[in-house]
Amino acid sequence: MGFESDKQGMEFAASSKPLKPSSNVSDIVSKFAKACVSAAIDVRKNGNICGHVEILKLFDTLLALKLAYVKLQEAHLPYDPEKIRAADEEVVSLLDSLCKIKKAYKEKLLKEANSVSACSALLLAEIQVKEKALEKLKLQAKSKDKEVVGKAIHDFAKPLIALMKLSDWDLDQAANAIQASVVYAKRSHKKYAFEAYVARRMFHGFSPQPCFLENIMKLDDPIVALMEDPKSSFAKFCRTKYLLVIHPKMEESFFGNLDHRNLVANGVHPHTPFYRAFVRMARCVWYLQGFTAFVEPKAEMFGVKQGSEFSEVYMEVLEELKEYKAWFDRGQERYKVEFMVMPGFKLGETLIRSQVYVSSVVSTNVTH
Numbered sequence: 001m002g003f004e005s006d007k008q009g010m011e012f013a014a015s016s017k018p019l020k021p022s023s024n025v026s027d028i029v030s031k032f033a034k035a036c037v038s039a040a041i042d043v044r045k046n047g048n049i050c051g052h053v054e055i056l057k058l059f060d061t062l063l064a065l066k067l068a069y070v071k072l073q074e075a076h077l078p079y080d081p082e083k084i085r086a087a088d089e090e091v092v093s094l095l096d097s098l099c100k101i102k103k104a105y106k107e108k109l110l111k112e113a114n115s116v117s118a119c120s121a122l123l124l125a126e127i128q129v130k131e132k133a134l135e136k137l138k139l140q141a142k143s144k145d146k147e148v149v150g151k152a153i154h155d156f157a158k159p160l161i162a163l164m165k166l167s168d169w170d171l172d173q174a175a176n177a178i179q180a181s182v183v184y185a186k187r188s189h190k191k192y193a194f195e196a197y198v199a200r201r202m203f204h205g206f207s208p209q210p211c212f213l214e215n216i217m218k219l220d221d222p223i224v225a226l227m228e229d230p231k232s233s234f235a236k237f238c239r240t241k242y243l244l245v246i247h248p249k250m251e252e253s254f255f256g257n258l259d260h261r262n263l264v265a266n267g268v269h270p271h272t273p274f275y276r277a278f279v280r281m282a283r284c285v286w287y288l289q290g291f292t293a294f295v296e297p298k299a300e301m302f303g304v305k306q307g308s309e310f311s312e313v314y315m316e317v318l319e320e321l322k323e324y325k326a327w328f329d330r331g332q333e334r335y336k337v338e339f340m341v342m343p344g345f346k347l348g349e350t351l352i353r354s355q356v357y358v359s360s361v362v363s364t365n366v367t368h
Contacts, residue, residue: 152284183359208293296347310335
């Protein structure tokens, strides 16, 4: 009932050349700081003042970036989506400031082309190094955003499953309709099939598009943004995705009518708890789509087929499954993909892995 397969555009051959994993941000920031110190010492030794202002700006921005990254880490323990979004916005803002410093310095070099000094050459070289570090920082932020989206989908799946139970759905049959012939380690793990369904629909037709992100992410209740501008790109995104995720038969079984669907289809966003929960989740996916365009306009999303052999290069296993399956850390068996929960992303040569549910190829003690 409302769980027909929708995998178009979500598959990627896992046999292509392995890509470079994203770097650790703390290491990048540390190298970044050392590079700035080295440049500053050289300026003092040579008595040159060229680039002095840029050096000071770099130090100030770098310090702020390090503090913002600490906030981003702290927001994950304990997990606080609002603090994560706020810290993420601060990191993005500081990354943008670094880009502006680089741009301003390059423009200055062009104006002073006839008086280029050794100091200028050194600073230009340092800026090129920092530019690469900046790209890595952006990718790390993108990875964090994907974690936030995964948590948001998980949070929305809870009330969705609860409504299905109250409406006397056969959850086993529904999970099998989403993904047939799955070998589950535990019966309770079937909840991931519903998360996979929501993610599949939310990411269907995913296309990185630049959009204004700041205001929507600061709102405690994103439905306010829909009321203020019901014709915005975010409002259109919510309307399209709600109609795609919540099948008419599903909604009718939940509420006894299609009021939600009819309102949303006509550009009206109901203030019900269920629709509010959906909009909170949709906001995270919409933000990820916009931020992806900022990081890498030519970014690609990829998926994994059921039955594929597990590859740590392209895939990561659900945390709960890691905890349940002690064998996973031993690496003594081969595992196959039962289904993909979250897609992965290719940003240039860097890979953000897909999230999958796996089973042992030789496993026999399982629950269907």
